[in-house]
Amino acid sequence: MEKLLIRGGNRLTGTVKVSGAKNAAVAILPAALLTDETCVIENLPYINDVTVLAEILSELGAKVALDPVGRIIIEPYYVNKYKADYKMVKRMRASYYLLGALLGRFGRAEIAFPGGCEIGVRPIDQHIKGFEALGANINIEKGVIYAEADKLVGTEIYLDVVSVGATINIMLAAVRAEGITTIVNAAKEPHVVDVANFLNNMGSNIKGAGTDVIKIKGVEKLHGCNYTIIPDQIEAGTFMIAAAATGGDVTVDKVIPKHLEAVTAKLLETGMKVVEGDDYVRVIGMGLPRCVNLKTLPYPGFPTDLQQPMTVFLSVADGTSIITENVWESRYKHVAELRKMGANIKTEDRIAIIQGVESLTGASVSATDLRAGAALIIAGLMAEGLTQIDNLEHIDRGYERIEQKFIKLGADIERATVDEDGNITGSSLVV
Secondary structure, eight states: OEEEEEEOOOOOEEEEEOOBOHHHHHHHHHHGGGOSSOEEEESOOOSHHHHHHHHHHHHHTOEEEEETTTEEEEEGGGOOOSBOOHHHHTTOGGGGHHHHHHHHHHSEEEEEOOOOOOSSOOOOHHHHHHHHHTTOEEEEETTEEEEEOSOOBOOEEEOSSOOHHHHHHHHHHHTTSBSEEEEESOOOOHHHHHHHHHHHHTTOEEEOBTBSEEEEEOOSOOOOOEEEOOBOHHHHHHHHHHHHHTTOEEEEESOOGGGGHHHHHHHHHTTOEEEEOSSEEEEEOOSSOBOOEEEBOSTTSBOGGGHHHHHHHHTTSBSEEEEEOOSOTTOOTHHHHHHHTTOEEEEETTEEEEEOOSOOBOOEEEOOSHHHHHHHHHHHHHSBSEEEEEOHHHHHTTOSSHHHHHHHTTOEEEEEEEOTTSOEESOSSOO
């Protein structure tokens, strides 16, 4: 087992380069199955979710060459299966994109219900509704989804709720359907646009991505392409909040500032300084943050994936802040861990009431999910004394070499091994 050890109190300074967008990557890799020609994908984050997907594609028959520096070559010509390995699928939520991709290419797919972080009820009913509207027969038996279609035919599909996953999955199937598919009440997140751009580079005809109405004109065949994934807005937001939380001065480089407008606006509201450039955002901590109220919403609202880091930042604000989580109903599991560090936070249903305290104190805590793990790192950077974080597999699913990036900014953080007796070995931070 491994732990992250953090000695808090250091002010973060310098420049950090953001990796490619996790949420785009985990959809674009399955999308490569829609052609039988080679796809080369650049700016790929080297994270556990990506390596798992690469394994799944290989198991399906594709030739895959994954480079740790952010490049993958996928040769899908040899794919001869439409059933993904159960154990690998259960390791990540985004494995459901294999449904749309395999259905689009072969007219058949057999995928177990996906895994991922436990942050609330995450049904895929809108995905299934979309596939059925396109003409697929869907059966669910013993936790496995069976999809089959003699022919996919375009139609209008209204999503009852705004769903990124359903929007992308329907796009994946619809690009090979006959006729025009219209998705109404579609998600508008940047990674939805990125997936649409990737598909269009392969020869698809998708218009309206980034709005709430997307139109897809089906094509008979797609071709291979070279594509570069957009920067990860959630990783960028994580470093922005960390800079503010430590009173630092950090330039978050190689980003798209427009994707970060909601985070920028909220940091400005707390009294921090934010400077935007063409492809960077500089955040300067300006002392004790002012208390604010915050509501998570689909893009372009404040992202739910940054609610947990923001909760940490507001735990030392001057006054009382109120957060309303409108996307996932179980995204306050990190609060119990923050209380161990001295935070004064009360939760009720989707509401968190945060009474600012003077400071946090280091403690042994557990990452309960991906973004909770990032939040606890920020808490450790803010806290007095030593913080130990376990369950790092959650963090490694979505952040590439996160401790190395923080070290370059001046953080006192390291990854240490824990032996069978629970003793930390080889650490300079433990005394």
